[in-house]
Amino acid sequence: MFRAYFNAPRRRRRAVVLMSLICTIVVGAILLQPSNPLPLESRYQKWSLEGEPLANWSGPWACVEDQTTGLLWEVKTDAENIRHGDWTYSWYSNTASRGIPNQGDCYFERDRCDTEDLIRRANKERWCGLDGWRLPSSKELMSLLNFSVKPGRPKITVEFFPHTQKANYWTADFNARLTGVYAQFTVGAMALSFGDGRQSALPYQSAEFVRLVNSNQPK
Known part of the structure; x- marks a missing residue:
């Protein structure tokens, strides 16, 4: 030959x-190519704020279930309330005794703008009929990345996750060592950017975006 x-x-x-x-x-x-065992129209299921399933062409919807992972995700809005997609939060956990409270930028609450307060309010309001809302792990949040989007759009399926910013979103992973310009703060939490799909360690007091997740399912 x-x-x-x-x-x-x-x-x-x-x-x-x-x-x-x-x-x-x-x-x-x-x-x-990313391994998505289900097409988008089958992978995602919309849910109403009351926890009722919705057809994928209908709305408004408050949560999205990813049927490949079994996770339920909050959906941001442009309404002037706790679920507004423009609000930012500092990373804070009273349970873990880590973080910096009230360093974000959210207009619905003058006294608290941090991840713990957002989680507390989400569980109190029982978004989509559920409590148990929390910050996602880095691995969980990365499961939403979609690199097949059109240039200039957030790297997520915006048809199901509107009002997503091309910026950093907090994860539950903390005590991450900081380097470079953030080295003076020693440690912080991990964040994932839906602008470029990269992870980075940021100081707890940074004002970043949040997308909460729930391991439970609406009844």
Whole structure:
């Protein structure tokens, strides 16, 4: 086989090399595609604020169930309330005795703008009929990344998750060592950007966005 290749005309050898290169690129691209076992219209299920299932073409909706992970996610709005997509929060957990309270920017509450207060309010209001709302782990939040979106859009399926910012969202992972310009603060919490899909450790007092998650399901 090798003798036949080297005895072939130069033009034919170039064609063989080019075809092999194209095949390698195509196979590589397929292998690098995200593993989504369900199409988007089957993967996500909308839920009302009261915990009722909704058709995917209807609305408004307050939560989205990811049927590949079993997780229920809050959905942001543009209404002037606790679920507004523009509000930011500092990372704070009284249970873990970590973080900095009330360093975010949310207009619904003048005295508290931190992740613990948002979680407390979400559970008190029983979004989608549930308590048990919490910050997602880095792995959980990364499961929402969608790198197939159009350029300039947040790297998430905005048809189900509107009002998502191309910015950092807090995760539950804390005690992360800070480096560079943040080194003076020593440790902080991990955040994931839906702008570029990257994770980074940020100081607890940073005002960042939040998307809460729930491991339970509406009845």
